[in-house]
Amino acid sequence: SRQRKLSLPPGPPGLPVLGNAMDMTPHEMWRRAWQWGKGYGDMIYLKMFGFRLLFLNSPEAVNELLHKRGAIYSDRAHFVMACELAGFGNIVPLTKYGDKFKLERKLMNQALGFSALEKWQPAVARETHLLLSNLLEEPQSHLTHFKRYAGSLILTTVYGYHTTLKNDPYIADAEEFMVASARAMGEAWSVDFFPLLRHIPWLGFQKTAATWKSKLAVWVDKPFDMFKSLPDSDLKQNSFCGNLLLDDHGNVSVDAETEDRVKWLATSLYGPGSDTTVVSNTILILALVHNPHVLKKAQKQIDSVVGTDRLPTWADRPQLPYVDCIIKEVLRWGVPVPLTPPHRLIQPDKYREYQLEEGTMCVGNMWACLHDEKLYPDPEKFYPERFELEKDPERLRLMDTDNYAFGFGRRRCPGMHFADQSLFLTFSSIMACFDIAPITDSSGEPILPDVEFNGGVFRHPKPFKCSITPRRENVESLIQAALSTTLI
Numbered sequence: 001s002r003q004r005k006l007s008l009p010p011g012p013p014g015l016p017v018l019g020n021a022m023d024m025t026p027h028e029m030w031r032r033a034w035q036w037g038k039g040y041g042d043m044i045y046l047k048m049f050g051f052r053l054l055f056l057n058s059p060e061a062v063n064e065l066l067h068k069r070g071a072i073y074s075d076r077a078h079f080v081m082a083c084e085l086a087g088f089g090n091i092v093p094l095t096k097y098g099d100k101f102k103l104e105r106k107l108m109n110q111a112l113g114f115s116a117l118e119k120w121q122p123a124v125a126r127e128t129h130l131l132l133s134n135l136l137e138e139p140q141s142h143l144t145h146f147k148r149y150a151g152s153l154i155l156t157t158v159y160g161y162h163t164t165l166k167n168d169p170y171i172a173d174a175e176e177f178m179v180a181s182a183r184a185m186g187e188a189w190s191v192d193f194f195p196l197l198r199h200i201p202w203l204g205f206q207k208t209a210a211t212w213k214s215k216l217a218v219w220v221d222k223p224f225d226m227f228k229s230l231p232d233s234d235l236k237q238n239s240f241c242g243n244l245l246l247d248d249h250g251n252v253s254v255d256a257e258t259e260d261r262v263k264w265l266a267t268s269l270y271g272p273g274s275d276t277t278v279v280s281n282t283i284l285i286l287a288l289v290h291n292p293h294v295l296k297k298a299q300k301q302i303d304s305v306v307g308t309d310r311l312p313t314w315a316d317r318p319q320l321p322y323v324d325c326i327i328k329e330v331l332r333w334g335v336p337v338p339l340t341p342p343h344r345l346i347q348p349d350k351y352r353e354y355q356l357e358e359g360t361m362c363v364g365n366m367w368a369c370l371h372d373e374k375l376y377p378d379p380e381k382f383y384p385e386r387f388e389l390e391k392d393p394e395r396l397r398l399m400d401t402d403n404y405a406f407g408f409g410r411r412r413c414p415g416m417h418f419a420d421q422s423l424f425l426t427f428s429s430i431m432a433c434f435d436i437a438p439i440t441d442s443s444g445e446p447i448l449p450d451v452e453f454n455g456g457v458f459r460h461p462k463p464f465k466c467s468i469t470p471r472r473e474n475v476e477s478l479i480q481a482a483l484s485t486t487l488i
């Protein structure tokens with residue numbers, strides 16, 4: 001027994017009985033794990049009752065375990081609060097590794113993978129041009145516009161439902177579900193560590209879970225019923241649900257079990273797909289306010305390739321390498337999702353001098369990987385040139401943000417190519433149309449916003465003000481012209 005203990009990875013000493021339970025925090029857990037790493041190395045092990053948690057802080061460790069050994073590191077935990085009490089067990093991020101997982105992956109890859117990207121281009125273009133129009137009209141509400149853009153894009157993709165409303169009821173319901181499911185997985189930690197907590201009435205776990213359960217009809221069935229009642233159209237037929245469920249005449253042509261599975265898959269895509277998009281666009285704006293030279297350099301490249309009498313398109317991408325460097329640096333510097341949900345190890349394993357036990361919950365720390373000083377010198381600096389100036393192909397391959405920002409191995413984000421496509425169009429179009437700068441005080445001095453982030457599952461910048469102004473007189477007419485040619 002002594003030998004087994006000695007071969008576990010190191011970690012902070014826990015308390016008697018409680019173990020490391022008091023070391024956990026819902027606020028910026030990734031930063032705490034990264035700080036522990038300075039003393040313990042890139043693998044940090046915590047234990048609470050029957051729970052074994054392993055933070056992986058380096059590109060080497062995540063690649064070796066979560067990626068190369070993905071066949072045994074791709075299961076998920078059975079969260080009591082989310083799966084048992086609230087009834088959220090059917091959402092994709094909670095699916096156990098096995099046949100159901102494989103089928104869901106196949107369906108998501110079919111709808112969102114590389115080969116499906118072209119199909120989504122008209123919808124992404126339309127939503128982007130609407131976003132530009134919103135930013136032109138009400139530049140101070142950039143966060144509201146990013147939320148409408150991301151929400152409408154996901155609902156269009158998933159259900160064929162497009163909205164121009166800033167307070168669309170389907171988006172409101174989907175956001176409510178996203179908050180509830182994130183909380184269910186967060187609170188599940190404490191209920192899983194201390195199973196008795198669920199029976200203490202004043203803590204309210206059972207009551208909250210029962211409220212959530214009673215809303216499943218609104219969160220899961222309502223958008224699906226809306227999809228079924230939409231008039232037949234190309235948008236509906238081509239959507240995620242349409243593609244998987246409808247025959248050529250627009251009728252549902254699958255059995256009830258498949259229909260139920262697709263319904264849950266559809267609901268699952270909203271949270272991971274929309275918040276990450278909002279966060280990435282907001283991080284771009286924050287980074288540009290602080291780095292005007294980056295915006296100027298990008299605008300110069302965009303102007304030389306696109307000119308001044310049209311908006312960027314995907315065909316311009318090969319000639320706009322600096323925009324690609326900015327996308328990589330936004331994902332690296334901002335880290336929209338700093339930690340993976342735990343990947344559960346399904347059998348005992350050995351790595352380096354460590355023995356890892358079956359059931360260990362392995363968490364990839366993307367923030368730590370993307371701030372690794374060996375790969376990214378001066379990691380706190382927003383510096384897109386780091387990707388442009390690196391000439392060694394092997395180092396460039398290791399530095400590629402896509403290796404880390406979207407998670408790892410078999411659980412890697414199924415929406416990553418879709419996200420990359422939409423980020424290219426929004427980033428290049430925003431920079432082509434607008435100057436972005438700090439607001440100024442009464443004496444004209446710039447007020448730079450703080451670089452501060454919320455500490456939850458998604459790394460939202462704290463709300464900030466900035467000035468977003470059209471670069472030229474013809475920006476409005478360009479946007480209008482683009483909108484009229486990208487009608488859905």
Ligand code: HEM
Pocket residue numbers: 092093094112154268269272273274276277280336337339340341364405406407408409410411412413414415416418419
């Ligand atoms: C900048 C944009 C995005 C980022 C940074 C991002 C990042 C991530 C990360 C880190 C994970 C966890 C992977 C792991 O456990 O190893 C994940 C999972 C997931 N993402 Fe994304 N994502 C983005 C956009 C999207 C989009 C647009 C969609 C869908 C349209 C999407 C759908 C999902 C789903 C369904 C999962 C759960 C996969 C599973 O548990 O098997 N994501 N994403």
